[in-house]
Amino acid sequence: xxxxxxxxxxxxGNTRHTNQPSKNKYIKPVLHGxxxxxxxxxxxxxxxxxxxxGTAVIHKKPTPIQIVKVDYPRRSAAVIKEAYFxxxxxxDYNGVYKGKYIDFDAKETKNKTSFPLANFHKHQVEHMRVCxxxxxxxxxxxxxxSTDELFLLKASDLFYYWDNQFKGGRKSIxxxxxxxxxxxxxxSLNPLIPYLDAVDKLI
Numbered sequence: 001x002x003x004x005x006x007x008x009x010x011x012x013g014n015t016r017h018t019n020q021p022s023k024n025k026y027i028k029p030v031l032h033g034x035x036x037x038x039x040x041x042x043x044x045x046x047x048x049x050x051x052x053x054g055t056a057v058i059h060k061k062p063t064p065i066q067i068v069k070v071d072y073p074r075r076s077a078a079v080i081k082e083a084y085f086x087x088x089x090x091x092d093y094n095g096v097y098k099g100k101y102i103d104f105d106a107k108e109t110k111n112k113t114s115f116p117l118a119n120f121h122k123h124q125v126e127h128m129r130v131c132x133x134x135x136x137x138x139x140x141x142x143x144x145x146s147t148d149e150l151f152l153l154k155a156s157d158l159f160y161y162w163d164n165q166f167k168g169g170r171k172s173i174x175x176x177x178x179x180x181x182x183x184x185x186x187x188s189l190n191p192l193i194p195y196l197d198a199v200d201k202l203i
Contacts, residue, residue, distance in 0.1 A: 039106045039143045039150075043093065046191035056196060058095030058102055090127040091138075097196060100203055101136040103128060108143045114172040115142055117165055125162050128155045137202050141195060142178060151182035152198040 037045075040060070050056040072078055091105040105128070107119045120140075128138040138155035153173075165171045183198035 039108050039141065040092070042193050043106055043141065043195075046193040046195065047093070047095075049191040050196065056095060056097035056102070058093055058097065060093055061090070091124055097137075097199060098203060101131065102138075102199065103131045103136050104139045104141060106141040106143075108145050110145050111172075112144065112146050112175070114170075114174045115144075115178060116172045117162055118171065120158075120162065125159065129159065132156070137199060139199070139202065141193075142182070144175065148187075150185040150187070150193060150195075151178050152185060152195055153178055153182040154202055157181045 044060060047056075047058045047060075050058065091103055093106065094101070094103045096102065105120070105124055107115070109115050109119060132138045132155050140153045140155070140158050142151045142153055143149070144151075158173075161169070161173045161177075183201060185193060185195050185198055188194045
């Protein structure tokens with residue numbers, strides 16, 4: 001079972017802490033678009049850059065789990081054998097940018113022509129509704145894996161298609177609609193995913 005820090009990075013119990021770079025020093029990433037990184041990894045790296053530059057404070061939310069069983073194969077190690085989620089998680093990321101509360105979810109799909117709405121859970125959509133109603137900036141980051149394309153889709157557009165599926169509408173959003181309504185985000189160097197440029201258009 002993978003354990004992650006609140007910023008989404010994996011915990012490695014065998015990692016030595018000698019010769020570690022300063023926490024305040026940001027190391028330039030190699031451009032990873034199309035090189036197998038997950039969208040979560042790409043966003044975590046981008047958020048580290050934004051934080052290092054004092055641009056925004058946005059983190060991946062930790063998933064609340066309850067540990068039930070732990071084995072100790074040796075004195076210096078512990079292995080989690082059984083755990084369960086304490087409650088349903090909401091969205092993936094939140095934080096502050098230009099005095100605004102930011103809340104969004106990140107989704108990937110291997111579909112080439114549409115984004116399945118089943119990738120979202122009802123409680124995630126309802127969470128974004130409440131945040132937006134209270135003045136938050138909410139959106140979805142969508143990645144089409146096969147073409148390595150990224151789009152930011154504002155929450156209000158997501159709500160329309162989410163609600164419409166229960167009125168006999170499609171259970172997916174066609175890619176050409178996302179291209180029309182959303183903001184295409186091209187990979188960069190620093191940050192890897194410059195999604196705050198699109199957020200500026202929502203504020």
